[in-house]
Amino acid sequence: TVRLGSVFNNIYYINQCDFLGLDEKVFVRGFPSDLTNVKIGYTFFNQEKRVVSNIGLWTKSPDVRAQDHIFYPELDVKQMGLKKLMVARNNYISYTVQNTSFHIDTLPAQYEFPMSEKIDSKGVFKIGRYDDILQGLILQKVVSKMDDRITFGPPQATHNRHPHDYGQDVVEEIFGDRLVRELLDNLGKIDIYGHDYYTLTSNLINKLKECHFTFNDYFQKVMDNFLLWLELVDKVSN
Template identity: 25%
Template structure:
């Protein structure tokens, strides 16, 4: 089973040496890296990745020109849609990893430092069945950060958790059952600086010290009980990727709304998102909280309605790609513009729908091409020479 670790960076990603050494120490062989650059990425990253390739595992660095050569000939709309100077160029690395045959695509941020755990194996449970405590909430929502211990014992929520549901956990009844579950996504947690929204950061300082209950460990959410998950320290199984698009036009809700698409489709297939191990220590890069707040405004206002729309769309597809197409077809009507929407919200909706369409068409093209190649190969393999006359038959 092949695992590809994907990251974007505007720095020299020294932490990748630590990830590579960790994988080596635990005996992993089917590993490679894809590093996506941007206009601010130092030129020295190319040589750094080449050295990582020589010392550890295959490592592909894609600068802007390499990205253009990869996307523009086949997928010009996607090339035009993805902004420069944005973390959402991660889509290119995810697509590259998928096309290169990754079974597990593991996305990390360049400020996530690995702990002394078997990082690849813990994330490698995606696509498998494991037995784990599984939580059901009558509200259909669960605050996964309730399992984390803050240094000052303050409660907090994952970035992107619906605003209208916060501080109402007492209204929901939860049950936990240990049972086997099929894992679609494994979302690792973070020590020190957790993934919370800018409004919370401006209001209080949160420092994660670990589990509230150290014996508890990883847990899953029952299909139909949702939580956001992000795109750092996150493993996604191959089948999910055609339904996982990070929009560059909805600010800091790119990975959040992508996670809600996955929540909805995973629910349809009876699959789960697991939260917990492996942990990373987040040494967060510098941020302007006011800019972050501006980038979260549309998501904060629209997430409740967006998720309500997703929940209301019926699914009948037999793959994540098919179900993604059904959500895309139903979303414009289910999530219609309201009279009080700001222009920013209207533009965000329009650009998001455009990006989702482009991503779906990309995989329409790839999957159709792959099917055609498979049929041709099968045809060739079934051609046999008939003894005695040298003619060929197709069986």
């Protein structure tokens, strides 16, 4: 356990970009689009909790939504020496995994959603860029139930971004954003029970299988794969 400053806000979703000292108002990749016009108020307090994962942030190019890269092509994080903060219980944050560490106890909840897959019944629309974001929401539901914490801030890594087709990224993020909103709504309705990460994750995935999503065939397939992942984790852990 460690004693650190904790942060929560009025929308229950932390925007890491608010802590990077940027002049531009931008949002981290995965931030729910329906919350971008809500005035965010942050509250800080100290807590002593077990930390089970850390999200390191960036210098240079921050991991923001594709549309923010279009609006602000010269985005440049120069602020160093960020303070490490805990995400308060029942708050969410985009679990961006370029610079992330996690405790092995959380392994059952570390199955990433497959990307670049067609997610509609006609096989027209493709999802992308949200594999870690969606998995991270499931992880955080379990972390909160365990009353553990995720931190963000240092260590900062220089993000040398490779060339992107931002127009294509915007299209793929549209469908990821829809899943984020539906997943957050369903997570808010679900109670889970258990005393370890495996039991809680298994309980959560089975309850999510009972929920309906716009792209339900895709989501149900991912949940089936998640259950297979849990079987594999169980086998290698015993």
